[in-house]
Amino acid sequence: MTTLTPSSVPTPAPVTDVAAVVEETARLVTEHYVFPEVAGRIAALLRRRLAEGAYETDVAEELGAKLTADLQSENNDLHLCLKYHPEPVSPEQGEATMAAMRRRFDASLGGVPRVELLAGGTALLELAPALFPLAWAAEPLSAALTLVSRADRLVLDLRGNAGGDPETVAFVCSYLLDERTHLNTQYARVGERYDQFWSLPYVPGARFGGTKPVYVLTSANTFSAAEELSYNLQQLGRATIVGETTRGGAHPREGWTVHPHLEASIPVGRSINPVSGTNWEGIGVRPDVPCSAAEALDRALELAAGA
Structure with missing residues (x-):
């Protein structure tokens, strides 16, 4: 069995253009988030916080956490986030590889x-x-x-x-x-x-x-x-x-890659139960x-x- 030493663990790629990550996240939210009015407010918040210098970091995990806090500040939608992946995310998939999911399935x-x-x-x-x-x-x-x-x-x-x-x-x-x-x-x-x-x-x-x-x-x-x-x-x-x-x-989501280690997870719909006429979102x-x-x-x- 091969054991990774600290020196052999891959270092995540730094974020070289924070503004581009924030702008792309804001664009995706505006175009896809299930509630358009909320999406507009969230996008405006992200751009304002960027101008204020709130996202000054080149560490992908830290940037993801900061953006997630702001993404969820409007209505606490837990599916709306910037997910950090230790391994690079394939731009074609827009989310963690199916191979990783398959390993969890088999295990x-x-x-x-x-x-x-x-x-x-x-x-x-x-x-x-x-x-x-x-x-x-x-x-x-x-x-x-x-x-x-x-x-x-x-x-x-x-x-x-x-x-x-x-x-x-x-x-x-x-x-x-x-x-x-x-x-x-x-x-x-x-x-x-x-x-x-x-x-x-x-x-x-x-x-x-x-x-x-x-x-x-x-x-x-x-x-x-x-x-x-x-x-x-x-x-x-x-x-x-x-x-x-x-x-x-309660919101179905899709994912888009905005950085090799960051996936924008955005709810694109909502559930409607035929009995209650609503769902369990937020409660x-x-x-x-x-x-x-x-x-x-x-x-x-x-x-x-x-x-």
Whole structure:
């Protein structure tokens, strides 16, 4: 095994033109951010702060942190940020390489690191660290969801899940419902487009079904698509949410490279739940049974024992 010594660790490229990074970020926000009026105010703020000398640094990570604070100052949109990547970001991809995501996928057994039968016929299914692209995740998710379909009750652990693919959310929901159901609509600013997400009429393997008890565990780190999965099931009355209020990110995002180590992450749309007519942006998914994340599994098992 090769060990990197401090002298052999690549040094991130310095930021040689701060003004160009700030201006490109402001331009992208103006053109793509889901709320045009907010975008205009944020772009004006970035340009004003640049003129004031607030971004005087050649360290990419530091610049990213400063810009992120200002990007989120208007409405605390956690998907709106300048993400720092220790390794250079490919300009063609506009975000961290798919190879890095694939390594996380493989290391977590396809995003299903734990499937366990607990006492009393309750199955525990952990989905982490993300809901990976469905083209990858369908096989391990189908296997795991088919396995737990025989259980009397299901505990779905999303405490360590930081988000992912809305199509994967719909895929998981499909195993927990009996009929085709409208789950979510995503509005895209560009093109004024509305994309609906529904549970599937057919799934590989066996469904857990729409009647047996489901408990979803959440934490303050549960984010984005994992929040959608929790929120969808909660709004449909299909699951009891146990744990902490989630982080509160309901906006689908895209990424653009503005420096070899900096990715402008910009929300390009918003979620609209067909039941509530709104989403969890900024407020998080609020649990039906509030408790600490550490206590959530024990609390869910208590509920399951009484079901």
